[in-house]
Amino acid sequence: MDARAGYTFLLPWLLGFIALTVGPMISSLYLSFTNYNLFEPPKWIGLDNYITLFQDERFLQSVGVTVGYVVFGTPLKLAAALAVAMLLNSKRRGQGFYRSAFYAPSLIGASVSIAIVWKAMFGDSGPVDQGLSFFGINLGGWVGNPTMTMPMFILLTVWQFGAPMVIFLAGLKQIPNELYEAASMDGAGPVRKFFNITWPMLSPVIFFNLLMETIHAFQIFASAFIISNGEGGPAGSTLFYTLYLYLRGFSDFRMGYASAMAWLLVIVVGIITLIFFKTSKSWVHYSGDSK
Amino acid sequence: MTTMATPTQSAPETGAPVYNPKSESVGAKRAKSTVFHLAALVLTGIVLYPGLWMIASAFKPNSEIGGGNTSLWSENFSLDNFVTALDGIGGVSTMQFFTNSLILALGAVVGTILSASVSAYAFARIKFPGRSVFFGMMIATLLLPFHVVIIPQYIIFQQLGLVDTYIPLLIGKFLAADAFFVFLMVQFMRGLPAELDEAARIDGAGHVRIFGSIMLPLMKPALISTSIFSFIWSWNDFLGPLLYLNTPEKYPLPLALRLFQDQTQSSDYGAMIAMSVLALLPVLIFFLIFQRYIVEGVSTQGLKG
Numbered sequence: 001m002d003a004r005a006g007y008t009f010l011l012p013w014l015l016g017f018i019a020l021t022v023g024p025m026i027s028s029l030y031l032s033f034t035n036y037n038l039f040e041p042p043k044w045i046g047l048d049n050y051i052t053l054f055q056d057e058r059f060l061q062s063v064g065v066t067v068g069y070v071v072f073g074t075p076l077k078l079a080a081a082l083a084v085a086m087l088l089n090s091k092r093r094g095q096g097f098y099r100s101a102f103y104a105p106s107l108i109g110a111s112v113s114i115a116i117v118w119k120a121m122f123g124d125s126g127p128v129d130q131g132l133s134f135f136g137i138n139l140g141g142w143v144g145n146p147t148m149t150m151p152m153f154i155l156l157t158v159w160q161f162g163a164p165m166v167i168f169l170a171g172l173k174q175i176p177n178e179l180y181e182a183a184s185m186d187g188a189g190p191v192r193k194f195f196n197i198t199w200p201m202l203s204p205v206i207f208f209n210l211l212m213e214t215i216h217a218f219q220i221f222a223s224a225f226i227i228s229n230g231e232g233g234p235a236g237s238t239l240f241y242t243l244y245l246y247l248r249g250f251s252d253f254r255m256g257y258a259s260a261m262a263w264l265l266v267i268v269v270g271i272i273t274l275i276f277f278k279t280s281k282s283w284v285h286y287s288g289d290s291k
Numbered sequence: 292m293t294t295m296a297t298p299t300q301s302a303p304e305t306g307a308p309v310y311n312p313k314s315e316s317v318g319a320k321r322a323k324s325t326v327f328h329l330a331a332l333v334l335t336g337i338v339l340y341p342g343l344w345m346i347a348s349a350f351k352p353n354s355e356i357g358g359g360n361t362s363l364w365s366e367n368f369s370l371d372n373f374v375t376a377l378d379g380i381g382g383v384s385t386m387q388f389f390t391n392s393l394i395l396a397l398g399a400v401v402g403t404i405l406s407a408s409v410s411a412y413a414f415a416r417i418k419f420p421g422r423s424v425f426f427g428m429m430i431a432t433l434l435l436p437f438h439v440v441i442i443p444q445y446i447i448f449q450q451l452g453l454v455d456t457y458i459p460l461l462i463g464k465f466l467a468a469d470a471f472f473v474f475l476m477v478q479f480m481r482g483l484p485a486e487l488d489e490a491a492r493i494d495g496a497g498h499v500r501i502f503g504s505i506m507l508p509l510m511k512p513a514l515i516s517t518s519i520f521s522f523i524w525s526w527n528d529f530l531g532p533l534l535y536l537n538t539p540e541k542y543p544l545p546l547a548l549r550l551f552q553d554q555t556q557s558s559d560y561g562a563m564i565a566m567s568v569l570a571l572l573p574v575l576i577f578f579l580i581f582q583r584y585i586v587e588g589v590s591t592q593g594l595k596g
Contacts, residue, residue, distance in 0.1 A: 005498045006419025013410035013429065013473060016466025021432055024443035031442065038446065087330060098331045100582045102338055103589065108574055111527040112545040113567035116552065117345045120356065120560055127344060159338065163589055170590035211434075219436055222529035226549060242438055250534065255442050262439040269436050 025266075032260035037253045049260035059261070061236045062244035068150055069240065070217045073157040078209055080161040085168035086198070099169065103162035114156075115226035119143055122152045143227065146237040153238065156223060164209040171205035172198070203284040211276050215269055221246070241265060349373065349565040356560045372565035380551050381539045385569065392526055392543035392570075395460060399525035400518045402464030403472050407517060408510065410467045411476030412502045416488060426477075432470045445534055459535045460528075464521070472517045479513035480506060516588040519581055523574050544570040 007014070032049055034042035053059050084102060088095055108114050122128050124141035132139060142148035179197050188196065199206075224232070224240040232239030232247070241261070249258030343363050348356045350368040379385045413419070414426050448459040467473050483506070491501045507514075529545040536542055539550060548570060551563055578585060 002417050002498075003419045006413050006417040006422065009409050009413035009417060009498065009502070010419075010425065011409075012406035012465065013413075013467040014425070016406070016463060016468045017425075017428065017432070020444060020463055020466060020468050021435070021440060024440035024447070027443040027446075028439055038449070084334065087327070087334075090327070092324060092327055094328065094331070096583075098335060100578075100586055101335050103582075103586050104342070104578060105338060106589075107523060107578055107585070108342075108527070108571055111571065111574075112529055112548045113345075113571045114341070116548060116563060116567045117341055120348070120564065121341060121344060159341070162338075166586055166589045215434055215436070219438065222527075222545070225529070225533075226552065229553070245438055246530075249442050250445075255446070259442050262436075262442060265436050266439045269434065273434055 028259040028262055031256050032263050034256045035254075036256040036259075038255055039253075042256065045256070049257050050264075052257070053260060053264070058236065058239065058244060062232070062239045062241045065150070065232075065237065065239055066218060066220075066241040069153055069157075069220065070214060072150075073154040074210070074213045074217050076154060077158045077161050078164055078206070078213060080158050081164035081209070082168050082202075082206070084161065085165045085172055088165075088169060089172040099166065103166055106160045106163035109156065109160035110220075110222055112222055112226050115223040118152065118156055118223065119227045122148075144234055146235040149227075149234065149237040152227075153220070153223070157217065157220075164213060167209055168202065168205060171202050175201045200285045204286055207276070207280050207284045211273065214272060214276075218242075218265065218269060345564055346568060348561065349568045351561060353559060353561045356564070372561040373569070375559065375562035376566040376569060380547060380554055383539045383542070383547070385547070385566065387540065388542055388544045388547040389569075391541060392545075395457060395528075395532075395543050396522045396525040398457065398461045399464045399521045402461060403467070403469060403517055403521040404514060406465050406467035407469070407472040407476055408507065408514065409502070411473050411480055412498075412506060414473070414477045415480035416501070416506070417498060429470050429473060433474065441530075441534065448535065454535055455537045455541065456535075457541070460531050464525075469521065469524075472521065475517060476510065476513050479510055483509055515581075515584060519577060519585060520588070523577065526574060 031042060033044060033046055035045050035048075036042035088098055088102075105114075120126055122142040124144065126141065129139060129141060139145070139148060142152045175197065179201070180193055183193050183197060219242055220240055221242045224238050224243045225246070228234075228238040228243070230243075230247075232243050242265075245258050245261045245265075248254050248261065347363040347365070349372055350370070351365045352367050352369065352371070355365050355367065377385045379387065414422065414429070444459070445454075448454055453459055463469070487505050487509075488501050491505055496504075526543075527545065528543075529549075532543050532546045533549075536546060539547070542550065544566075548563070548566055551566055555563060
């Protein structure tokens with residue numbers, strides 16, 4: 001035990017943890033029970049913010065938008081990631097190139113630049129609309145169409161399948177080939193091999209990706225802000241949770257209300273994490289030796 | 292880590308090719324390989340299309356970007372959009388935005404390297420009471436949506452008169468607030484043999500010496516990953532600057548792009564896309580140089596993009 005050295009080295013993190021995480025968390029919990037506009041002192045209003053939230057149509061809409069995005073976007077992204085990882089999991093030439101090319105969007109996908117490009121590509125007579133017209137599908141611009149904005153955002157997240165794909169690929173390489181050989185010997189086809197070998201052997205990696213991507217998806221902000229000009233339109237169809245939180249807090253200066261939103265997000269993410277961990281016991285298999 | 296194939300024991304030692312009913316014919320193998328490359332290439336085309344479209348559009352006149360043009364080629368490629376983009380917005384040159392982004396990103400790298408490595412050393416190599424509790428809390432912050440802290444943080448910095456400075460954007464980096472990098476370095480240090488410290492301790496070295504002259508040099512791969520990712524994350528960060536910066540002279544590129552978007556109201560798509568390309572250029576260059584590193588980093592450490 002070396003308490004003095006330990007805490008000395010830990011000091012930067014500890015200071016940050018207290019001053020930038022724990023302290024602010026406590027004060028935002030307090031603020032969530034108040035009315036506070038940054039200029040007058042906070043006024044205690046009890047649970048009013050939380051009660052108002054559930055009567056606020058824009059809030060409910062932002063929940064709907066975000067849940068839709070998480071529920072459809074994340075599984076699709078992970079399915080794409082897993083499918084491509086399985087395609088790439090072979091010793092063939094060019095594998096490294098493909099891996100890098102597929103990974104690239106993950107690095108830039110959340111940037112303002114890509115949001116601008118997406119907006120242009122999916123806009124009126126942009127290349128996407130044009131390309132679809134070629135096949136006889138005339139949807140017009142997706143950006144201005146409330147029913148098409150969600151698919152546009154889902155495509156944006158699926159496009160970034162590279163990061164989970166690379167992690168899947170690393171996991172696939174750990175599965176001993178003998179298992180597949182033995183299964184072939186027993187006459188198992190690709191479907192059975194997938195469900196009886198790949199899925200269980202990969203389940204810790206699937207779990208990790210699912211958890212991280214889900215939590216990540218709740219926090220989409222820059223793309224939504226840029227594509228909707230910071231308004232969440234058209235017709236509120238891109239009013240993501242964090243965007244509404246930002247607008248309430250920093251445009252209307254309803255800091256108490258926004259804090260209540262922030263805490264609800266923490267609680268929801270916490271519950272989801274808990275559910276993931278609880279249910280993981282039934283489908284995630286950790287083999288004894290590899291972690 | 293080596294994934295050597297187990298030698299087939301049935302192979303006789305005659306060296307003559309033995310007929311193996313399970314091995315595929317050369318033709319079938321080649322066909323499989325063709326299908327693989329075909330699928331992979333089509334996919335590459337789809338995945339890279341937005342990026343290529345962006346780059347091509349940056350060189351195209353406005354009339355060819357919105358006018359229903361899916362092609363990546365144009366007869367009228369020119370640098371005009373870049374000339375407009377470099378002029379900047381609101382009296383601030385694009386070079387200024389570039390410099391601002393660079394200051395923020397380099398500050399983030401320096402701060403993260405210093406604070407995360409020191410803190411990680413404490414977690415990985417020093418035994419002290421409360422270590423596992425704090426480690427657990429550190430892991431928990433990895434999952435915490437940071438939106439829960441932005442409002443109080445803003446209030447604090449506002450009361451300290453630090454809004455519209457870079458301090459709110461950088462202080463967290465110097466206090467290891469990106470728990471991800473601390474975690475990454477802890478994992479890396481745990482992989483280093485404990486005998487190293489023990490030997491050094493017998494020679495009378497203290498923690499400062501062990502950290503500085505043994506750990507840091509060995510941690511180079513983790514330090515490089517951390518530098519690359521903290522640079523790129525800071526370079527692409529939008530919410531932080533949006534909250535804290537008000538004067539265009541201090542804007543980094545993502546905020547400048549947003550300003551540009553507001554002011555041109557989508558009328559000059561070409562220049563806007565040219566500026567988007569410029570804003571991504573350092574990230575793309577980084578990626579081309581360090582792609583091995585970046586992709587390896589993701590696969591071994593589970594780093595996000």
